[in-house]
Amino acid sequence: MIIxxxxxxxxxxxxxxxxxxxxxxxxxxxxxxxxxNPGSTPIIEPSATVDLYxxxxxxxxxxxxGTMHAMETEQVETLTQSAxxxxxxxxxxxxxxxxxxxxEGEYTTxxxxxxxxxxxxxxxxxxxxxxxxxxxxxxIDYGEATLYWSYVDFQWGSCSVDKMxxxxxxxxxxxxxxxxxxxxxxxIQISDGEKGSLTYDDENESAEGxxxxxxxxxxxxxxxx
Numbered sequence: 624m625i626i627x628x629x630x631x632x633x634x635x636x637x638x639x640x641x642x643x644x645x646x647x648x649x650x651x652x653x654x655x656x657x658x659x660n661p662g663s664t665p666i667i668e669p670s671a672t673v674d675l676y677x678x679x680x681x682x683x684x685x686x687x688x689g690t691m692h693a694m695e696t697e698q699v700e701t702l703t704q705s706a707x708x709x710x711x712x713x714x715x716x717x718x719x720x721x722x723x724x725x726x727e728g729e730y731t732t733x734x735x736x737x738x739x740x741x742x743x744x745x746x747x748x749x750x751x752x753x754x755x756x757x758x759x760x761x762x763i764d765y766g767e768a769t770l771y772w773s774y775v776d777f778q779w780g781s782c783s784v785d786k787m788x789x790x791x792x793x794x795x796x797x798x799x800x801x802x803x804x805x806x807x808x809x810x811i812q813i814s815d816g817e818k819g820s821l822t823y824d825d826e827n828e829s830a831e832g833x834x835x836x837x838x839x840x841x842x843x844x845x846x847x848x
Contacts, residue, residue, distance in 0.1 A: 716761040717799070718846035722838070726752040726811070726819045730772075730832020736779055737827050744782035746775050752811055752819060752834060756841040758798025768796035770806040800842040816842030 714720060729749050736742035750772040759766035773787040794806030800816030809830070811819045816839045823830040 715844075716757045716765075718844040719756055719842060721755055721757045721761055721765055722841040724754055724756055724841060725837045726754075726813075726834035727837065728819065728821070728832055728834025730809075730821045730830045732775065732823075732828060732830040734777075735827045739779075742779050744777060744779070746777070746782075746784065748773050748775065748787070748830075748832075750821065750832065750834065752804055752806070754796040754804055756798070756800075756816075756845075758796040758802050760798030760802075760847060765798070766795050768794045768804040768806055770794065770804075770809060770811075772809075799847055800839075800845055815839075816845070 727750075729747055731745055731747050733743060733745045750770060752768060752770050754768035755761065755765035757765045758768075770792045772790055772792070774790050775784060776786040776788070777784045792807035792809075794804060794809075796802055796804040796813075800813065802813050804811040804813070804819070808825075809821050809823050811821045811834070813819050813836070817836055819834040819836065821830065821832045821834065
């Protein structure tokens, strides 16, 4: 029995040695230093397949990471935008953002000499009212109104002007597109957030005039009557 096995082993070794390289090359690892015979079947190194899988896995991982990063960035941007919109809404007062307003115009003041009622003088005076759109409705920080006007020194009889002195008076604006400003001697009623009507009436003097608001859009969205 032992002799038979030895004979079979010898035959196997002899057979393998006689098998051409172009057959064996497809099933064995080639020597890296070996120069392949022309026309022989190319030897596929297992390491090349492994490297290819590694490259594909790396690319897939990179692509996945990029997708996740993009999704996270989009989510952060969405949350940020939502936070900004919430903050914006919280900053509104009666539906509008607090903003300064300028109303520029002119009034005519008429003065009567009480000692001689027949003596009456009239003067045109430019004025500017500066105030917040939300006014006192928005709190103490927004209630102040400032009136810029000129005090007139003149001569009775001829009604000639000697001097016009720039004057600043501080008062309060109630707030809103139909609010009212009360500043020193003047009362200025705002209408539709576009114009203001100045009035004043005293024993020997009266004044009437109008001003135009430079940026009526600041009242857009006002929600308080």
